[in-house]
Amino acid sequence: MTEPGQRRSGRAGAATIYDIAERAGVNPSTVSRALNHPGRVSAATEARIRQAADELDFHANPMARALPTGRTRTLALVLADVTNPVVFGLIRGAERAAAAAGYTLVIAESQESGAVEAATVERVAPAVDGIVLATSRLADDEIGAIAARKPVVTVNRGGSASANVSPDVEPGIAALVAHLESLGHRTLAFLAGPANSWTSTRRWDALFAAARRAGLHIVEIGPNAPTVEGGGDAYERCEASGATAVVAYNDLMAMGLIQAARAAGRRVPEDLSIVGFDDIFGAALITPALTTVRADLELAGEHAVTHLLALMGEGAAPADCDELATELVVRDSTGPAPTR
Amino acid sequence: MTEPGQRRSGRAGAATIYDIAERAGVNPSTVSRALNHPGRVSAATEARIRQAADELDFHANPMARALPTGRTRTLALVLADVTNPVVFGLIRGAERAAAAAGYTLVIAESQESGAVEAATVERVAPAVDGIVLATSRLADDEIGAIAARKPVVTVNRGGSASANVSPDVEPGIAALVAHLESLGHRTLAFLAGPANSWTSTRRWDALFAAARRAGLHIVEIGPNAPTVEGGGDAYERCEASGATAVVAYNDLMAMGLIQAARAAGRRVPEDLSIVGFDDIFGAALITPALTTVRADLELAGEHAVTHLLALMGEGAAPADCDELATELVVRDSTGPAPTR
DNA sequence: ACGAGTTTGGCAACCGGTTGACAACGGCGC
DNA sequence: GCGCCGTTGTCAACCGGTTGCCAAACTCGT
Numbered sequence: 001m002t003e004p005g006q007r008r009s010g011r012a013g014a015a016t017i018y019d020i021a022e023r024a025g026v027n028p029s030t031v032s033r034a035l036n037h038p039g040r041v042s043a044a045t046e047a048r049i050r051q052a053a054d055e056l057d058f059h060a061n062p063m064a065r066a067l068p069t070g071r072t073r074t075l076a077l078v079l080a081d082v083t084n085p086v087v088f089g090l091i092r093g094a095e096r097a098a099a100a101a102g103y104t105l106v107i108a109e110s111q112e113s114g115a116v117e118a119a120t121v122e123r124v125a126p127a128v129d130g131i132v133l134a135t136s137r138l139a140d141d142e143i144g145a146i147a148a149r150k151p152v153v154t155v156n157r158g159g160s161a162s163a164n165v166s167p168d169v170e171p172g173i174a175a176l177v178a179h180l181e182s183l184g185h186r187t188l189a190f191l192a193g194p195a196n197s198w199t200s201t202r203r204w205d206a207l208f209a210a211a212r213r214a215g216l217h218i219v220e221i222g223p224n225a226p227t228v229e230g231g232g233d234a235y236e237r238c239e240a241s242g243a244t245a246v247v248a249y250n251d252l253m254a255m256g257l258i259q260a261a262r263a264a265g266r267r268v269p270e271d272l273s274i275v276g277f278d279d280i281f282g283a284a285l286i287t288p289a290l291t292t293v294r295a296d297l298e299l300a301g302e303h304a305v306t307h308l309l310a311l312m313g314e315g316a317a318p319a320d321c322d323e324l325a326t327e328l329v330v331r332d333s334t335g336p337a338p339t340r
Numbered sequence: 341m342t343e344p345g346q347r348r349s350g351r352a353g354a355a356t357i358y359d360i361a362e363r364a365g366v367n368p369s370t371v372s373r374a375l376n377h378p379g380r381v382s383a384a385t386e387a388r389i390r391q392a393a394d395e396l397d398f399h400a401n402p403m404a405r406a407l408p409t410g411r412t413r414t415l416a417l418v419l420a421d422v423t424n425p426v427v428f429g430l431i432r433g434a435e436r437a438a439a440a441a442g443y444t445l446v447i448a449e450s451q452e453s454g455a456v457e458a459a460t461v462e463r464v465a466p467a468v469d470g471i472v473l474a475t476s477r478l479a480d481d482e483i484g485a486i487a488a489r490k491p492v493v494t495v496n497r498g499g500s501a502s503a504n505v506s507p508d509v510e511p512g513i514a515a516l517v518a519h520l521e522s523l524g525h526r527t528l529a530f531l532a533g534p535a536n537s538w539t540s541t542r543r544w545d546a547l548f549a550a551a552r553r554a555g556l557h558i559v560e561i562g563p564n565a566p567t568v569e570g571g572g573d574a575y576e577r578c579e580a581s582g583a584t585a586v587v588a589y590n591d592l593m594a595m596g597l598i599q600a601a602r603a604a605g606r607r608v609p610e611d612l613s614i615v616g617f618d619d620i621f622g623a624a625l626i627t628p629a630l631t632t633v634r635a636d637l638e639l640a641g642e643h644a645v646t647h648l649l650a651l652m653g654e655g656a657a658p659a660d661c662d663e664l665a666t667e668l669v670v671r672d673s674t675g676p677a678p679t680r
Numbered sequence: 681a682c683g684a685g686t687t688t689g690g691c692a693a694c695c696g697g698t699t700g701a702c703a704a705c706g707g708c709g710c
Numbered sequence: 711g712c713g714c715c716g717t718t719g720t721c722a723a724c725c726g727g728t729t730g731c732c733a734a735a736c737t738c739g740t
Contacts, residue, residue: 014466016696027720032698042718062467063412064696066403068725074446074467082431085621088423095422095449104464106414107447109435124444126354127402127414255625281425285595287627356726367690372728382688404726408695 015056023052035060075308076106076128077301078120080135084226085280086250086297090134090155093301101309103129112194112226114138125150130308132301133157137196151311153304156199163311165303165324166199167295169206172326176275176293177210179328180245184337185216185273189243191234191253192222200226200249203277207247219243224253231256235264244273244337251276251283251292258286258333269335279329288332295326355396363392375400415648416446416468417641418460420475424566425620426590426637430474430495433641441649443469452534452566454478465490470648472641473497477536491651493644496539503651505643505664506539507635509546512666516615516633517550519668520585524677525556525613529583531574531593532562540566540589543617547587559583564593571596575604584613584677591616591623591632598626598673609675619669628672635666 017031024031026045033040034049041049052058066072077094079087091107098105108124110117114137121131121138130151136143144161146152152162180188190207193200204220211218221237224230231253238246238257248254254276258268266272268288276283279294303324310317357371364371366385373380374389381389392398406412417434419427431447438445448464450457454477461471461478470491476483484501486492492502520528530547533540544560551558561577564570571593578586578597588594594616598608606612608628616623619634643664649655 018696028696029698029721030719032696033719036698040718045718059462059466061407061696063403063406064725065698066725067401067407067696067727068698070725072403082435083428083621085425091422091447092449095447104446104448104467106444107431107435108444109432122399126399127444259625281423282622282625285599285622286625358726368726369691369728370689372726373689376728380688385688401726404695405728406695407697407726408728410695 014061015053015058016061017058019056020049020052020058023056024048071129072127073102074104074106074128075305076108076121076124076131078108078110078117078124078131078133078136080110080112080117080137082107082109084252085282086252086278087134088281089297090301090304093298093303094132094305095301097302097305097309101305101314103305103309105305110137112137114142114196118142121146130312132304132308133162134301134304135197135199137194151308153308153311155300155304158198158202163307165300165307166202167297167300167324167326169203169293169295169326172293172295172328173203173206173210175328176247177207177214177216179291179330179334180273180275181214181216183245183273183335185245186337187217187241187243187245188219189238189241189246190218190220190222191224191231191238191246191248191257192220193224193226193230193249193253195223197223197226197249203249222249224249226250226253228252228256228259232260235260238272239264239266245275245334246272247275247277249277251278251280251290254290254292254333255282255286258288258290269333271338273334273337275334283329284331291331291334292329293326294329296324300324354401355393355398356401357398359396360389360392360398363396364388411469412467413442414444414446414468415645416448416461416464416471418448418450418457418464418471418473418476420450420452420457420477422447422449424592425622426592426618427474428621429637430641430644433638433643434472434645435641437642437645437649441645441654443645443649445645450477452477454482454536458482461486470652472644472648473502474644475537475539477534491648493648493651495640495644498538498542503647505640505647506542507637507640507664507666509543509633509635509666512633512635512668513543513546513550515668516587517547517554517556519631519670519674520613520615521554521556523585523613523675525585526677527557527581527583527585528559529578529581529586530558530560530562531564531571531578531586531588531597532560533564533566533570533589533593535563537563537566537589543589557583562589564589566590566593568592568596568599572600575600578612579604579606585615585674586612587615587617589617591618591620591630594630594632594673595622595626598628598630609673611678613674613677615674623669624671631671631674632669633666634669636664640664 017028020031021028034046075098095105108120132153134155136157140159140161147162154162154164156166158164219241224234254274276290276292279292283290283292309315357368360371361368374386415438435445448460450460472493474495476497480499480501487502494502494504496506559581564574594614616630616632619632623630623632
């Protein structure tokens, strides 16, 4: 006679709670309880079960667990461009916070396109418990629609549609304007990023306000691609603006601008002062080393994930976001304004 | 009388095949067939089902699907350090190839530690269909153990334990040695990476062989941390070696070395020529711009994923890996050897 | 009009866990 | 010795798909 209830005995695959149950002489559900609800079963049985689990090198199948609970212990981080150095810190911080909470991080790239981003989110959403949208190109209502289905935290993308963590640009920008003013600059140019970039708009607004307060002239040039090439391409328009100091939307553009300016025979900072944002890898390496407004993106990534977990009812929200203040890093790309 | 078989009617969550079945007046299994096995059901019913699915905005639950099939349509990419610019290309290439095949890519970081890497793989393995191990710190037998359970492809990590894709260092190194020799260098130093780095060993072996063939002297300095700091820390030993040209294990170290040399008042390349590997972002930005041996890591990432998919029986293996040949990029950090 | 052969769709088991309901059990006070 | 209560383990349903097997229905030739 054949044994009844014999599930795939001898199969190669991973051990299941049924294997453990058999080995420990208990019911599968008891195994589940012993492993997940400490105290629910007697200490003796729990010990027996744990030992059997160890011997069998048991690892619960995440999919099987996710099915009834609906929780996958996976978070998604959606980025515009993985190769942009700005996001390294974000990735690392988010990865660390996720791993610390026992979550796995899925990284998805939207390639700077709203349409791709929407499709990516659509694809990834059903398999994750929450989503971090970094520098999203999505419209407010699209974000709202996603947030209605899954917990969402945005990074560098304000609006009421969802929770948001963004470095506070004010301190850095205030310091920057003071720095430039003290160097004698009277006319500034802001090299804007992409048209629909919330961050670019925010930086421009803050810079504009600070410049006006200080009585400086300021113009906006853009929109531009937020890349080294985008910065280089805008060089002529910067010169045409008559500004003695150019603040680029990000370090990548500032670097492109430095290269274009030098290629055109202009000296930086003697003829033109250039400033970036983010303090990415390479900002200190380029000649002249870039003056920039730094934000601690690693911390931002960490906060975003902590926030997301809090939204999901896991752990508390991060204390205060004052640590996310930006600061000015003065290097060699800014100098006294040239005398006319 | 209450209707039988009524599953969670009216619940908010995502639509299921049961909802579709009800709406189209067929059995759930028919819905599954219509959606996944074209031709298995009549065109008329399939159309009715597809329309119902569209109206309900149906997306199959990945977990539920993964349970019986065992396939998650997810791949893992395990990296030593996400913030190392070398891996950007890898990530982007792998992401692209995975997305093209309808797979999701999970990125996990091992922080340059074999123990962390093993734990990471352990954690992530049950939820993915295959694993790409990039610049692994794992021992051959550990990799073998993983490969026995899941399809594995390594990048920049040879050995017979698993399939491997690595750029071919020979062409780039041959060109490099020829370049240095023509500039009059007679004594070379290689600034090694971490002790257990397969890539570092490989580069050293190839460089050593090429140098010997050319009749040049060569010494190895190391091991060192594969970072900017690691490169800077090794500066004194480079000087002490008497070499007129230093080849660093990677660009990061070369950059650190350049900074340290300049800080010590040495001119690059007049007093010392410096070469890197990988051609990362920033290599062209630093002053002097770095001469380096470039590998197309983006393509390597793509190949690795294609290879992995082939291992999983999905699509064919990539044609030939000749495209992965390295090439020398000559910039400004190499020059004629100083005359004694 | 009838039987053979082919579609087409339904039934039910299954993947591997989780969990509510419940029964068996043991200890306790009286 | 009895009833009561708290503990511990079992049963069975369920999450949302997939798939082997089978029967009904439909095709077509004769």
